[in-house]
Amino acid sequence: MTRETILITGASGFIATHVVNAFLRAGYAVRGTVRSEEKAAKVHRTFSEYSERLSFVIVPDIAQPYAFDEAVQGVVGVIHTACPFKAEVEDKERDLLQPSVLGTFNILNSIQKYAPQVRRVVETSSFAGMLDISKGNWPGHVYSEADWNPMTYAEATNANTPDIATYCAGKAMAERAAWDFMARENPPFDLVTICPPCVYGPNANATADLVKLNTSSAEIYQLMSPMSKPSDPLPPPVVWVWVDVRDVAEAHLKAFEVPEAGGQRFLVSAGNHSSQKIADILRDHVAEVQDRVPLGKPHSGMGGREVYGVDASKSEKVLGLRYHPLEETVVDAARAFLRLEQVV
Structure with a gap:
């Protein structure tokens, strides 16, 4: 039996491995x-049991023209997760905005030219593309698919703009570029975008490295690493909402398979969280690290902060998602980190 082939870009990434x-x-x-x-080779080892159904194309730079021309040929669907992120960059436009926007344009252009059989493209966007950083914690606001990051290109490239804010703007610009492409070109395939916030959960790929963890994984690991101690201050999370990486992967699969998902944008999130909640879970449920974890103010939840919320009901209704609880996600992530510590 001939199986349908799906292209997944950036396949060695934290989220992409689960996808x-x-x-x-x-x-x-x-x-x-x-x-x-x-x-x-490392990703292949991760999925050795599926070796006959897993292949790779080397794409050194997704921002280069024609980068995906070879990769898209013969596939029926494309899951575009690839998007470089660096916490600090030399050139905001070159290192953050262009790879995100050009990478999105390049793959859609290659599909239109060389992959007429593609039915649907699922793009990994981000809650960053919804977040209005200027509003801060924005108590009372509930983010949904109707929200867009309002930062302009001029603001994003301003030298005084933090790199993380430029990255967030780039995610919005890349997603808008995708929807603009669809409206302008009217290609034979349709588009779905998935917008997750902080993505936590077990690192499952052979390229995982405790020294070079993705940003959200590093948030948890810094609270339990051998370098942390109970007297350390608890840092605020990057954003106040989260999702399990396995639920993000399921969202991509359902976004490709569910007919009603076509042409839609989905916020995927299990709700609010805080560093205090994560620290409490680590201390209460992962005995090996309980003496490392910062205390903060145990079991104070959100610490009295009022912050924005999220409405992910569309993902539950259309995609059928059921979200992992924070406790299970944090414990599974911690166990994966402990396994990686044994490898080092």
């Missing part, structure tokens, strides 16, 4: 893009 797993388990053949043969 690859979701599609392989669902019976698809997966073609992944990675930046080097070394990454391809």
